[in-house]
Each structure stands twice: as structure tokens, then as C-alpha cells.
Amino acid sequence: MGNSINGGEFETVIQGHTVNLVNSRRHPTPSGLPARSLFVGRSELLAEITAASGTCLLAGLGGIGKTALAVEAAYRLREQFPGGTLFVDLHGYDNARLTPEQALDTLLPALTDLPAPPGLGAKQQLYRSLLATREPALIVADNAATPDQVTPLLPNDPRHRLLITSRHLLTDRTLTPRHFPVDVLPESVALLTELAGPSDRHPALAELCGHLPLALRIAGALLTERSPEELVDDLTNTQERLTELDYGPDLAVRATFDLSHRQLTDPEARLFALLGRNPGPDIGLPAAAALADLPERETTRLLRTLTRAHLVTTEHKRYQLHDLVRLYAAELPCEEGGLDRLIDHYRELRTTGAEHPNxxxxxxxxxATGRHLDAAYLAHTVVQEGLLHRRLNPAAEQLFNAVSEALGIPTDTAAPTFIPYKEALAAARTPEEQRAANELGLEVLRMEYGRSQDYSDGYRRVVLFHIALVLGWLERFDESRATLEECLTLSLEFDDAFHQGQVLLLLERPEEALAAFERADATAEAAELRAHLYGP
Incomplete structure (x- = not known):
């Protein structure tokens, strides 16, 4: 019987009978990373990522620099993965989105010369079998939109690592990565300096870019055409900022946010657009529910979805939009009425506290929309709480004066006098100075009460209440008590239970005050008073 050798070209072979061999030339070690780009900062986050093991997810807003971070981490990890580095862009947010089978078709040629078998299951089995025979390898799956895009890429050998980037938090029964949130770039001025050289306008530019790496890189490109001063002027216009932050299809903030927005369901997109109309720096759940005209439970569900998509951030039960995301959301088509619902919500709010900026x-x-009396009421709510705690709030004073001017109140009446009164109160250092400031305050408040007949009953009660407070500070206790009794009469007449509770407390009738707070659903005030009366 003749001998035969097949399967390739070989050097010395010991022949025993018929020998079948595969090609003995080793498949080259894959190195499929994109080119390394300029990278600045994030040293602590990089250290955490490179020290981690298993599957890791870098998640954050579009344009936040996830891909650059993943590529930089992969370059720094090359020596730890002698089996090579594989990279696949899953295009999860654009029209070229890869299916899991297409992703494996992209990766398998880096591991073998064998043709890929048909079918997802067969491809996945070959992929994992090839990884099982290799030294430790690093796989980077960029721009994943859903868990099903990356689950088939999970290696079944713990020596290998999978590094994923996404705009969403991704997890399912199989995919349980360690999450690394990617936030705005603290070293934004340093990045601008590397891109365009030093300038004292870089801090202002970084702020206008919201410290978003994509926007910073666009600004760096625009600085080759404009001076820093010109670019700051161009970006200061909030109506044009997103239009200016555009340097072609691959460097455009609005286009990047479009890719995230198109993933939203209709209810999510509606709430997102409404949040762009919120004038305040953040929003709580009750205000968001009022803005959307939805129950709080449903609003919570939608806010959580937007948070998982990194279009909204949350901290201490407050929700915020990144500055550029807010501008983007404000451009979207949106129903009328959201602002009116928000104004009504804040008018009915009893305990304001941290809500003053809102x-x-x-x-x-x-x-701005012509609801002058509502503006006066909201501004004066902040003013009156400042009076109550003897704190000056110049922004509230300035706004209150602007409202007064819009309402046609003459400038020689009380409104402009509020500021010198508050300044005097804030500057007082001695009992004599405090008394002089409060004498001025009493005069101002009485003038204000005289003209308050033209405004709402609630406003009249507020002014009268503060006259009683100032009289107490001046130790004119009989007059203060008589004024409080007048306040109580007005509160009873107009069924304002919360105001009744405030007045009854100062009249030293705490049990009645507690009952009033409970009728007003003022839970915080009622709980505090109940604990004072009856113990915790």
C-alpha cells in the first residue's frame, strides 16, 4: 500500500502510514484595534478598567468618549493579552447595525483561515472553540445597543476579556458585566490645549461644550478656523450652539444625539422633549409628573428608562439633563401646556427648600409668557422664605422687581425698596443695626400690604404674615400677635390650611397647628411638629 501525506507543505515528517495534517503554520496574532487617538485624562478610571477582569461595560451619553477610552485601555492591556486583541464596531445606534451573526463573521477571520459555517449557533461554537485554544485575548465590542448584540461574543474561558461600550446599561440573564459609568471630562481644558494650544478662553469654551469630549474635539477643529474669542461668542448663543458644534458627519453633536433619540418609544420621547422645556436646573419626580401630566408611577418608569439610556442623570432623587442634551431636547417638537402645568405645580408647592432655583x-x-401674577407669587415665595430665615436672595429680589415693573407698579413704591432693606438686614452686625434694618423692613412691608389689595388674597396673607414676623423681631409683641390674629382670620376665610398652621405655630397653639398641617397634606411639617409634641 502506498504512503500519502496531505494537508499542506511540511518540513521533516516521520511517516508511519497515511498522515492527515492541518497547516502547521500558526494563524497570526490578531491586532485589530483602531488607530490610537489623542487621549487626555481619566487616569483613575483607566486604572480601574485595566485592573478589572471578566466582562466590562463602559456606558455613557453619546459623545462622552467611550470608544476612545476603550481603545486606550486596550492598547495599555496588550501585553497582558498575548493571544491578541479583536475589535468589532456593532453600529448599534445607526442604520448599519450588526446582527450577532454578522459580528461573528467580522471576528472569525482574525482567528482562523477556516470558512465560517452557516448559522449563528455554529459560528458561536467555532468562535469559542478557537478562543479556548489560544492564549488570553481581549475582545472589544464597540457601540452595542442591546444585550443580544454582545451575548454571543462572550468567551467561555475566563482567561479572555470582553470590553463593551454602549449608550445603555446592558444586562440580561447571561450578560452581567461590571459597569463603568463614563461621565464628562474633568480635564477638558487640558484636551483643548492639546488640540489647539493654550488660551485663556479655554475654560469658557469647555463650559460651553459641557465638558463633552465630542464637543471639545469639534471645538478644537473649529479653532483652526476661528479665534477662541470668536468661537466663545458663537457658542454663547444657545439657539445656535448645536448648529455651531458641527464639523462634518463624524463630528456633530446634534447628529450624535439623534442616534440616541431614535431609540426611544413614543412615551419616552414625549417626556424627554417636555424635560427640555423645564426652565429649572433640575426636576423632582412630582414636578416631572406635573410637567408630563402623568401619574408619578408611570413618570418614574419613563425617567428610569431615560436614565438607563444616559439621556437623563439622577442624584438624590433629582433629575438633570446635560446642558447640550437640554438644548437638543428643547428643539424637539413638543405639545403645548407643559410649562403651564409646571407653573401650577410650583404655585401649589408648600415646602420649597431646595426648590428655590427652580x-x-x-x-x-x-x-416671559405673560403670567405676571404667577411670576410675582413664585418670586415672592422665595423672598418671603428669605425674610423668615433672614437670608438675602438677590436673584429673587431682582426678579420680583422685574415682575413689579411688568405689572406697572410705580418705581417709587415698595418694590425697589426691598433690596436696600434686605441688604441692610444682611449687613447688620449689631443689635442696633438689626433693629434699624427691621424698622425699614416694617415700613416696606406695610407699603407693600397697602398695594396688595390689587393682587391675590394669597399674596396679601403672605405680606401680612411677614409684618407680624418683623414686629416680633422688633419685640413689639402685642402688635405682632394682633397682626397674626388678622392673618388667621384671612387664612380661615380663604381655607388656606397650610398658612393657618404657620400662624397657629407663632400664636403658640401647636395642637391646632398640627391639625392644620395634616389637613394641608404638609407631611414634613406635620411629622416634625408631631415629634416635638409627642416624641419620636
Whole structure:
């Protein structure tokens, strides 16, 4: 019987009978990373990523620099993965989105010369079998939109690592990555300096770009055509900022946000557009529910979905939009009525506390849309709480004066006098100075009460309440008590239970005050008073 050798070209072979061999020449070690780009900052996050093991997910807003971070981490990890580095762009957010089978078709040629078998299951089996015979390898799956895009790429050998980037938090029964949130770039000025050289306008530019790496890189490109001063002027116009932050199809902020927006369902897109109309710096759940005219439970579900998509951020139960995302959301088509619902919500709010910046922002929006009395009420709510705690709020004073001017109040009446009164109160350092400031305040408030007959009953009660407060500070206790009794009469007449509770507390009738707070659903005030009366 004749001998035969088949399967390729070989050097010395010991022949025993018929020998069948595959090609002994080793498949080259894959190195499929994109070119390394300029990278600045994020040293702590990079250290955490490179020290991690298993499957890792870099998640964040579009344009936040996830791909650049993943590529930089992969370059720094090359020596730890002698089996090579594989890279696939899954295009999860654009029209060229890869299916899992297409993703494997992209990766398999880097591992073998064998033709890929038909079918997802067969391709996945070959992929994992090839990885099982290799030294440790790193796989980078960029721009994944859903877990099903990356689950078939999971290696079944813990020596290998999968590094994923996505605009969403991704997890399912099989995919349980360690999440690394990617936020705005703290070293944004340093990046601008590397891109365009030093300038004292870079801090202002970085702020206008929202410290978003994509916007910063666009700004760096635009600085080859314009001076930093010109670019700052161009970006200061909020109506044109997203249009200016465009340097072609691959460097455009609006186009990048479009890719995220098109993933939203209709209810999610509706709430997102409404959030772009919120004038305040952030929003709580009750205000968001009022803005959307939805139950809080449903609003919570939608906000969580937007948060998982990194279009909204949340901290301490407050929700925010990145500055550029807010501008984008404000451009979207949106129903009428959201701002009116928000104004009504803040008018009914009993305990404002941390809401002062939102009250002032909404008051400014109310003034701009002609709801002058609502603007006056909201601005004065902040003013009166400043009076109550003896704190000066110049922004509230300025806005209140603007409302007064819009309402046609003469400039020689009380409104402009509020500012010198508050300044005097804030500057007072001695009992004599405090008394002089409060004497001025009493005069101002009485003038204001005299003209308050032309405004809402709620406004009259507020002014009268503060006259009683100032009289107490001046130790004119009989007059203060008589004024409080007048306040109580007005509160009872107009069924304002919350105001009744405030007045009854100062009249030293705490049990009645507690009942009033409970009728007003003022839960925080009622709980505090109940604990004071009856113990925790």
C-alpha cells in the first residue's frame, strides 16, 4: 500500500502510514484595534478598567468618549493579552447595525483561515472553540445597543476579556458585566490645549461644550478656523450652539444625539422633549409628573428608562439633563401646556427648600409668557422664605422687581425698596443695626400690604404674615400677635390650611397647628411638629 501525506507543505515528517495534517503554520496574532487617538485624562478610571477582569461595560451619553477610552485601555492591556486583541464596531445606534451573526463573521477571520459555517449557533461554537485554544485575548465590542448584540461574543474561558461600550446599561440573564459609568471630562481644558494650544478662553469654551469630549474635539477643529474669542461668542448663543458644534458627519453633536433619540418609544420621547422645556436646573419626580401630566408611577418608569439610556442623570432623587442634551431636547417638537402645568405645580408647592432655583427659573418663564401674577407669587415665595430665615436672595429680589415693573407698579413704591432693606438686614452686625434694618423692613412691608389689595388674597396673607414676623423681631409683641390674629382670620376665610398652621405655630397653639398641617397634606411639617409634641 502506498504512503500519502496531505494537508499542506511540511518540513521533516516521520511517516508511519497515511498522515492527515492541518497547516502547521500558526494563524497570526490578531491586532485589530483602531488607530490610537489623542487621549487626555481619566487616569483613575483607566486604572480601574485595566485592573478589572471578566466582562466590562463602559456606558455613557453619546459623545462622552467611550470608544476612545476603550481603545486606550486596550492598547495599555496588550501585553497582558498575548493571544491578541479583536475589535468589532456593532453600529448599534445607526442604520448599519450588526446582527450577532454578522459580528461573528467580522471576528472569525482574525482567528482562523477556516470558512465560517452557516448559522449563528455554529459560528458561536467555532468562535469559542478557537478562543479556548489560544492564549488570553481581549475582545472589544464597540457601540452595542442591546444585550443580544454582545451575548454571543462572550468567551467561555475566563482567561479572555470582553470590553463593551454602549449608550445603555446592558444586562440580561447571561450578560452581567461590571459597569463603568463614563461621565464628562474633568480635564477638558487640558484636551483643548492639546488640540489647539493654550488660551485663556479655554475654560469658557469647555463650559460651553459641557465638558463633552465630542464637543471639545469639534471645538478644537473649529479653532483652526476661528479665534477662541470668536468661537466663545458663537457658542454663547444657545439657539445656535448645536448648529455651531458641527464639523462634518463624524463630528456633530446634534447628529450624535439623534442616534440616541431614535431609540426611544413614543412615551419616552414625549417626556424627554417636555424635560427640555423645564426652565429649572433640575426636576423632582412630582414636578416631572406635573410637567408630563402623568401619574408619578408611570413618570418614574419613563425617567428610569431615560436614565438607563444616559439621556437623563439622577442624584438624590433629582433629575438633570446635560446642558447640550437640554438644548437638543428643547428643539424637539413638543405639545403645548407643559410649562403651564409646571407653573401650577410650583404655585401649589408648600415646602420649597431646595426648590428655590427652580421656583425662580419657572417664575422667569412665567414672566416671559405673560403670567405676571404667577411670576410675582413664585418670586415672592422665595423672598418671603428669605425674610423668615433672614437670608438675602438677590436673584429673587431682582426678579420680583422685574415682575413689579411688568405689572406697572410705580418705581417709587415698595418694590425697589426691598433690596436696600434686605441688604441692610444682611449687613447688620449689631443689635442696633438689626433693629434699624427691621424698622425699614416694617415700613416696606406695610407699603407693600397697602398695594396688595390689587393682587391675590394669597399674596396679601403672605405680606401680612411677614409684618407680624418683623414686629416680633422688633419685640413689639402685642402688635405682632394682633397682626397674626388678622392673618388667621384671612387664612380661615380663604381655607388656606397650610398658612393657618404657620400662624397657629407663632400664636403658640401647636395642637391646632398640627391639625392644620395634616389637613394641608404638609407631611414634613406635620411629622416634625408631631415629634416635638409627642416624641419620636
Amino acid at each position: 421656583l425662580l427659573a419657572v417664575a422667569e418663564a412665567a414672566l
